[in-house]
Amino acid sequence: xxxxxxxxxxKTAPVFAALGDPTRLRLVxxxxxxxxxxxxxxxxxxxxxxxxxTKHLEVLAGAGLLHDIxxxxxxxxxxxxxxxxxxxxxxxxxxxxxxxxxxRLKAFVET
Amino acid sequence: xxxxxxxxxxKTAPVFAALGDPTRLRLVxxxxxxxxxxxxxxxxxxxxxxxxxTKHLEVLAGAGLLHDIxxxxxxxxxxxxxxxxxxxxxxxxxxxxxxxxxxRLKAFVET
DNA sequence: CTAATATGCAACCTGTTGGTTGCGTTTTTG
DNA sequence: CAAAAACGCAACCAACAGGTTGCATATTAG
Numbered sequence: 001x002x003x004x005x006x007x008x009x010x011k012t013a014p015v016f017a018a019l020g021d022p023t024r025l026r027l028v029x030x031x032x033x034x035x036x037x038x039x040x041x042x043x044x045x046x047x048x049x050x051x052x053x054t055k056h057l058e059v060l061a062g063a064g065l066l067h068d069i070x071x072x073x074x075x076x077x078x079x080x081x082x083x084x085x086x087x088x089x090x091x092x093x094x095x096x097x098x099x100x101x102x103x104r105l106k107a108f109v110e111t
Numbered sequence: 112x113x114x115x116x117x118x119x120x121x122k123t124a125p126v127f128a129a130l131g132d133p134t135r136l137r138l139v140x141x142x143x144x145x146x147x148x149x150x151x152x153x154x155x156x157x158x159x160x161x162x163x164x165t166k167h168l169e170v171l172a173g174a175g176l177l178h179d180i181x182x183x184x185x186x187x188x189x190x191x192x193x194x195x196x197x198x199x200x201x202x203x204x205x206x207x208x209x210x211x212x213x214x215r216l217k218a219f220v221e222t
Numbered sequence: 223c224t225a226a227t228a229t230g231c232a233a234c235c236t237g238t239t240g241g242t243t244g245c246g247t248t249t250t251t252g
Numbered sequence: 253c254a255a256a257a258a259c260g261c262a263a264c265c266a267a268c269a270g271g272t273t274g275c276a277t278a279t280t281a282g
Contacts, residue, residue, distance in 0.1 A: 009136060009140060010133050010136060010137070012136070013130070013131055013132060013133045013136050014131070015131075016127045016128075016130040016131035016136075017127075017128070017131025017132065018131070019124070019127040019131070019205075020124055020125070020126075020127035020128030020129070020130070020131040021124060021128065021269095021270085022121050022124045023270085025121060025123070025124050025127075026121070029208070031212070032208050032209065032211070032212040033212075035215070038228075038229095039228075039229070040227080040228060040229085048270085048271070048272090049271065049272065049273090050228085050229080051229090051230090051231095051271080051272075051273090052270065052271050052272080054229080054230085055269090055270075055271080056270085059269095072228090072278095072279060072280075073227065073228050073229075073278060073279035073280065074227085074228055074229080074279090075228080075229070075230095079209070079212050079213075081213050081217065084209045084212075084213060085209075085213065088206045088209060088210075091202045091205075091206060092206075094202075095199045095202060095203075097140070097143050098143065098190070098195050098196075098199060099199075100143070101142070101143040101144075101190050101195075102190075102192050102195065102196065104146070106192065132239095132240085134240085149258075149259095150258075150259070151257080151258060151259085159240085159241070159242095160241065160242065160243090161258085161259080162241080162242075162243090162259095162260090162261095163240065163241050163242080165259080165260085166239090166240075166241080167240085170239095183248095183249060183250075183258090184248060184249035184250065184257070184258050184259070185249090185257090185258055185259080186258080186259070186260095
C-alpha cells in the first residue's frame with residue numbers, strides 16, 4: 001500500500017537538471033569512456049573555455065554525479081559510483097511509474 | 112558493433128532539462144496518477160499561478176512528454192505514451208553506459 | 223631559477239527561466 | 253442573457269545560467 005505515490009521523486013530533479021545540458025552530457029559521456037580526466041583534457045575537444053568546463057563539472061558534482069581528485073598541479077574528475085547507482089534507481093522508479101501510466105492509457109484506448 | 116558510442120544521447124538533453132524542475136516533476140507525477148487533467152486542476156494544489164503552470168506544461172510538451180486535448184472550455188493534458196517510452200529507452204541506455212563505467216571503476220579499485 | 227602547465231578566482235555580460243499582473247475571449251451554468 | 257469558469261496572450265521582472273576575459277597562484281619541466 002504505497003502511502004505517498006510520489007515520494008522522494010522530487011529529489012531527483014537536481015540530477016535531471018544537471019543532465020539537461022548537452023555540454024554536461026558530453027562531459028559525462030567522456031568520463032564514462034575515459035575514466036578520470038583532467039579539466040584540460042575535458043576541455044580539449046570543446047569549443048568553450050576551460051573555465052566554462054569547470055563550471056559544468058561543478059554543477060555535475062553538485063548533483064552528486066562526479067567528484068574530483070587533486071593530483072599534483074591537475075584536478076582529475078571521475079564518475080561517483082554510488083551516486084550514479086542511486087540516480088539510476090531513481091530513473092528506474094520513474095520509468096516504472098510511467099509504465100503504469102502507459103498501461104492504464106493503453107487499456108483505456110483499447111477498450 | 113556500436114559505431115559512435117555516444118550517438119543520439121545528446122538528443123535526450125531536452126528531456127532531462129524538462130524533467131529537471133521540481134514543479135514540472137510534480138506535474139508529471141500528477142498526470143501519471145490522474146490520467147488527463149485540466150490546467151485548473153493541475154494548478155489547484157500548487158502555490159503558483161495558472162499561467163505559470165501553463166508555461167511548465169508547454170515546456171514538457173516541447174520535450175514531447177505531454178500533449179493536450181481541447182474539450183469544451185478546458186484544455187486537458189496527458190502523458191504522451193510513445194515519447195515517454197522513447198525517453199525511457201534513452202534513460203536505460205545511459206544507465207547501461209554508467210553500469211559499464213561502474214564495473215570498470217570497481218574492477219580498478221578492487222585490484 | 224625560469225618558463226610553461228594546469229588551475230583558481232572574480233567581475234562582467236547576455237539570454238533564458240520561472241513567475242507575476244492585467245485584460246480579453248470562449249464556454250458553461252442559472 | 254448575465255455571471256462564472258477556464259483559458260490565452262503579452263508585457264514585464266528579478267534571478268540564474270552559460271560563457272568570457274583578465275589576472276593571480278601552484279606545480280612541473282628544463
